[in-house]
Amino acid sequence: MSRSRFVVAWSVIVLALVSALIARLLIGSTGIGWQTGEHAEILMDIRLQRMAVAAIVGIALAVSGVALQALLRNPLAEPYILGLSTGAGLGIMAQGYLALQLGWATGASGLGAVAGTVLTLGIVFLASRRNGVIDRLGLLLVGVVLSTINGALIMLLNYLAGPGVLRDGLAQWMMGMLQVRPLGRQDVAAAGVCSLLLVFLLWQGRAMDVATLDDDEAMAMGVHVGRLKLLLLLAASVLTATAVLIAGPIAFVGLIAPHLARLMLGPSHRPLLVGAAMLGAALLVTADVASDAVAYLQPSVGLIPIGIFTAIIGGPVFLWMLRPQLGRGME
């Protein structure tokens, strides 16, 4: 990459992130501009909290996307392909349903989500191994099948539960929504996990570059491919679970942020990870600002789940990015 292209690419990425953060501080559901007056401090706190949570989720999804695309050697891989989001959804639904049947307090939905994610990850890991090594194609197929099974079980519990808070809550969660609550230990832990895994993946960056080659070639160059696959799978799963816990399933960010970063920065994984993380944060913060802007301009609409924004914006962007690839299957 030429020096001028390198400077332009990083400038665009930094500008995108800084613009999103400034927009977040200036645009809210109660007004546009820096908040002043009686409740200014609390209102600015709320914007800052939302900014932090959106950034954490965006980073987690983007970094997870990079790891999965390296693991599966598939540019279409994205964080929810392994069935982890539907696993978390099933966990939340099962927890709520059990509480309803047994007359218990529902409790924090995070417990069910963690259990569902861990269980799904365990099944994916065990079912996709051949002779102690993770099979890339097997991993994809098991993920797709588990997604379908989890989805069916969610629908079953949804049907059995009948209308009510549980069904409404799940419907909203499935749309992908930053939780409306102050920052808590859960968010601090999520930020810590994301930072640690980002640093870990940066450390593994060169091995990830080599792993894009054939397995035998990569091993000849000193990379323990089996161990790397396992580490990438675990890192991507934990990052995805973190994002799902905080915001539910949010589409396209884990796909688009790595693609955009790769277009601007090239395939080398160290800059790619940092660039994708910054773009992921920028995308999620922008979607959250858009949700607030709609709530301010059209109060009767209320707060639209950001998962809807990322899908509406991300879908066409992804199709545009796919254009050069379309039609190649016919050749």
Next chain:
Amino acid sequence: MRFALFCLLAGLLLAGCDDLNPGPSDGTPSGGQPDPDKPTIVSLTPAITQMLIDMGMRDQLVGVSKEDDASLGLPVCGSYNNPVIARIVELQPDLVLTESSQPDASDVPPLLRSLADEGVFELRVIAHSRSIADVERALTDANKGLGPAIGDTESAEWARKLMALRIDLVNSVVKDAPKPRVLMLINPSTLGAIGTGVTHDELLRLAGGTNAIASFDTGYLTLDRAQLQQTVRPDVILILEPGGSELTDNDPRLRALEGLTVPAVMNRRFSVIQHPQAMLPSTALPEVLVEMAVVLHPDRAAAIREAYDAAEKVLEQTSGGGGS
């Protein structure tokens, strides 16, 4: 056509032998015996079930929906949009009652209609209620009311009058009281709120409160914490959660309210409306109204409950004897 229908019925009866949807297998209600002069009934929505019970028709019920209270001990026949036809046929009701939210009742399952057309049972479709007036119409309307449908307009009129009187008497206790700004939440963890133009807004006004999100001019919406802090600023927060538990200290349902300096949070004035039919417009609305009014006006709680309890006696005296 008849042969095909016979085959279908036979198949459904056989399928009904598999206890897919368990309930008392003999189909006998746990209450008294059905009156042979009145129709036996399958109700496919809890709102209709409640209205029938308030009309004194409990013993006529032979089947209910899966959303109904299990303590009724009646066979479960699916739901209004997905009825278990085999179970309904097996119970041999004279009348099947269901609800529709479409003006032309196009959402009623076609098989239910064709069995009614063939005379297997009579089918009556009641319009889904969206207001107190709708509930009154659902009881007594000449074309689509429950009373005319079961041939007992007197009981339906009694239930309607009792509901209206209970609402009037409870409202009379609170109507001169200061009206707190109230936020009604159906999903506290995402701040899903109830706005104007819906039954609960109507109930809130009758319970002596004003809707804190009336200015948003919409039925349902999801709020942001910033909106709650700056524009909504409720004095009281009601969480509508049928069968929900009481709030506790550090209740996870209140996480979204933490750190806000609005009167409801500062004064810890939030409560769960727990009535099992809190979300269903039916003749149980006065009970939901009482729950709301007691939370909004705790100083008048005793008078509110007395007013509710007095309604039946007042109605008996004014109409010169019992209805149902």
